[in-house]
Amino acid sequence: MDRRSFIKNAGVASAGAAASTVLAAPAIAQTNPKITWRLTSSFPKSLDTIFGGAEDVAARVAAATDGNFTIQTFAAGEIVPGLQAADAVSAGTVEMCHTCSYYYVGKDPTFAIGTAIPFGLNARLTNSWFYNGNGNTLLNEFYAKHNLYGMISGNTGAQMGGWFRKEINTVDDIKGVKMRIAGLAGKVIEKLGGVPQQIAGGDIYPALEKGTIDAAEWVGPYDDHKLGFYKVAKYYYYPAFWEGGPVIHSFVNLDKWNDLPKGYQAILQDACSFANTNMMAKYDSKNPTAIKQLVGEGTILRPFSQEILEACYNAALEVYAEISATNADFKKIYEDQVAFKREGYLWMQLSEYTFDTFMMIQQRNGKL
Amino acid sequence: MDRRSFIKNAGVASAGAAASTVLAAPAIAQTNPKITWRLTSSFPKSLDTIFGGAEDVAARVAAATDGNFTIQTFAAGEIVPGLQAADAVSAGTVEMCHTCSYYYVGKDPTFAIGTAIPFGLNARLTNSWFYNGNGNTLLNEFYAKHNLYGMISGNTGAQMGGWFRKEINTVDDIKGVKMRIAGLAGKVIEKLGGVPQQIAGGDIYPALEKGTIDAAEWVGPYDDHKLGFYKVAKYYYYPAFWEGGPVIHSFVNLDKWNDLPKGYQAILQDACSFANTNMMAKYDSKNPTAIKQLVGEGTILRPFSQEILEACYNAALEVYAEISATNADFKKIYEDQVAFKREGYLWMQLSEYTFDTFMMIQQRNGKL
Numbered sequence: 001m002d003r004r005s006f007i008k009n010a011g012v013a014s015a016g017a018a019a020s021t022v023l024a025a026p027a028i029a030q031t032n033p034k035i036t037w038r039l040t041s042s043f044p045k046s047l048d049t050i051f052g053g054a055e056d057v058a059a060r061v062a063a064a065t066d067g068n069f070t071i072q073t074f075a076a077g078e079i080v081p082g083l084q085a086a087d088a089v090s091a092g093t094v095e096m097c098h099t100c101s102y103y104y105v106g107k108d109p110t111f112a113i114g115t116a117i118p119f120g121l122n123a124r125l126t127n128s129w130f131y132n133g134n135g136n137t138l139l140n141e142f143y144a145k146h147n148l149y150g151m152i153s154g155n156t157g158a159q160m161g162g163w164f165r166k167e168i169n170t171v172d173d174i175k176g177v178k179m180r181i182a183g184l185a186g187k188v189i190e191k192l193g194g195v196p197q198q199i200a201g202g203d204i205y206p207a208l209e210k211g212t213i214d215a216a217e218w219v220g221p222y223d224d225h226k227l228g229f230y231k232v233a234k235y236y237y238y239p240a241f242w243e244g245g246p247v248i249h250s251f252v253n254l255d256k257w258n259d260l261p262k263g264y265q266a267i268l269q270d271a272c273s274f275a276n277t278n279m280m281a282k283y284d285s286k287n288p289t290a291i292k293q294l295v296g297e298g299t300i301l302r303p304f305s306q307e308i309l310e311a312c313y314n315a316a317l318e319v320y321a322e323i324s325a326t327n328a329d330f331k332k333i334y335e336d337q338v339a340f341k342r343e344g345y346l347w348m349q350l351s352e353y354t355f356d357t358f359m360m361i362q363q364r365n366g367k368l
Numbered sequence: 369m370d371r372r373s374f375i376k377n378a379g380v381a382s383a384g385a386a387a388s389t390v391l392a393a394p395a396i397a398q399t400n401p402k403i404t405w406r407l408t409s410s411f412p413k414s415l416d417t418i419f420g421g422a423e424d425v426a427a428r429v430a431a432a433t434d435g436n437f438t439i440q441t442f443a444a445g446e447i448v449p450g451l452q453a454a455d456a457v458s459a460g461t462v463e464m465c466h467t468c469s470y471y472y473v474g475k476d477p478t479f480a481i482g483t484a485i486p487f488g489l490n491a492r493l494t495n496s497w498f499y500n501g502n503g504n505t506l507l508n509e510f511y512a513k514h515n516l517y518g519m520i521s522g523n524t525g526a527q528m529g530g531w532f533r534k535e536i537n538t539v540d541d542i543k544g545v546k547m548r549i550a551g552l553a554g555k556v557i558e559k560l561g562g563v564p565q566q567i568a569g570g571d572i573y574p575a576l577e578k579g580t581i582d583a584a585e586w587v588g589p590y591d592d593h594k595l596g597f598y599k600v601a602k603y604y605y606y607p608a609f610w611e612g613g614p615v616i617h618s619f620v621n622l623d624k625w626n627d628l629p630k631g632y633q634a635i636l637q638d639a640c641s642f643a644n645t646n647m648m649a650k651y652d653s654k655n656p657t658a659i660k661q662l663v664g665e666g667t668i669l670r671p672f673s674q675e676i677l678e679a680c681y682n683a684a685l686e687v688y689a690e691i692s693a694t695n696a697d698f699k700k701i702y703e704d705q706v707a708f709k710r711e712g713y714l715w716m717q718l719s720e721y722t723f724d725t726f727m728m729i730q731q732r733n734g735k736l
Contacts, residue, residue: 124491157492347655348652355612356490368706
């Protein structure tokens, strides 16, 4: 534990803080020290859903500490580029970030599992694996190697498969398509002859407009409408088989985390938990209106064909086998998640699926 | 705001507390006063899932306040009977409870909407309606009339339809069946000739064993296995069309809530938010093993027939129309929820449903 850096960063008088750890100072003096942190987000401020997750964390922490623990939020590029947020936290340049773990697959593909991997868990099972399975423990063992402590702090639900200029009917149609796609899905697309690109959210539109890329996936109707993709690509495919329930993480520099008073750790964990649920809640309330707007503006909805889904599924299994052969961290965490997934989808197909199916039939028939 | 009762119940020295409200005392002195509350649960301690929600709330609040805000949890019947938890909070006998809003439909059917109504929202849409729709605001306006402040603090996901001694194949088979069933579902069952009973969780087994009732629904595999229903009834139906994503609420006496320091209010809200997600996470990780155990012990799984679901759906619409004709609170909140539901199920049938369907097919084919 690096006490010096805590004192420096915590913004409390050194003498007082030192005293509180050495002497038996009154409990109250230890409880609510004045601390100011900087959080860098991987997302643009215009996306109130996904950038809003960081704002939620900051707001809840401030409310719970009467403003004593302040987290300043910065959009992608303001102080750190969007896809380098976790690097900055790892290095201690900023205390905290709000980002997707899978942006860092270049360092280690194990990072992908923290967000979502192709044909992984839906949002409900993701929460369950993190909170009640081994997800949190296993991933934090891995993140610690990068000097990071992670807390799930947002979920988008199953995303849309993205925007294509041309129809994609067969596996052959994927060949040569340059597509912005995040995480390990890039490796799946590559196996089918596509050309994956990793581009931060705010930079996708110009790339698609200029024709640097042929296709792009981001999140879903609400965000995608804001980013304007419908203006430059007509076909909107679903589902993003690579993002059944992707997580947005808060990463804290591990030393800063360890130096944080226990009470503040608990407050920050619960703030992240609220942000996690609230982001999903926002998407579920905002996406319906947005999907209708998009269709109204000429967007054509298309499900990926079974042929494409199955080819991608098989390609994904190959990718996992290849990575597992040489990466022990990936293998261990992946296998734990697969075991959890098998059980989860057994259970969810009974009441949950039957209930939803009945309700969706009523919806389609105009009887809701 | 009843400052006296706050001081009495908060367990802080009256002089100090009074000073902190009257004088400009140091911020720190106001921030973390010593407070001890009692929480009465509607559930037995044996159910670590649903009783565990109250324990989660208490544990997170204690952690976030360095033990200064203590919530003592009591099982159903220890200090208050299970189905009277909210009454005790309303009267100020205890500060807080963890219960289902729909246990109080006898006072006002509007209470049902707080938990779940037949053919209502699934768990995801429930969270979305409460956090980002009008659910929290509208229901707290209603709860305030009963001197309660409510926070969602648990969800079970779509429940199982319950345990029947005899097969239920047609609508006619429901006639005369005495069934433990909670909330407004009782009124639906009644319309089809069934005889609903409201019985607290811990008291269902003896009633089913003795034959006082013919059928009973509780939650799902994990809890139902613990309560032993499979020993006295063979057929296990799904889904509970009356509980697509039922909420377990924390209710706080409204005066006590208003007297709580703002920081503690925020801490308690976030603790409830964590408990809400964590309960769902527990069920999703524990139900799979339990459903296999139950089947191994001879339980026979049966989906309700489409005929029964549709008859119940139509009966539910009649119930809502009847209540809405005379109850303005119900009408207002119900109509808001229906509008939200129509949008929600439009969106969820795209990516979410397609992704889950593909994954469930892999699960059934042993390919996950």
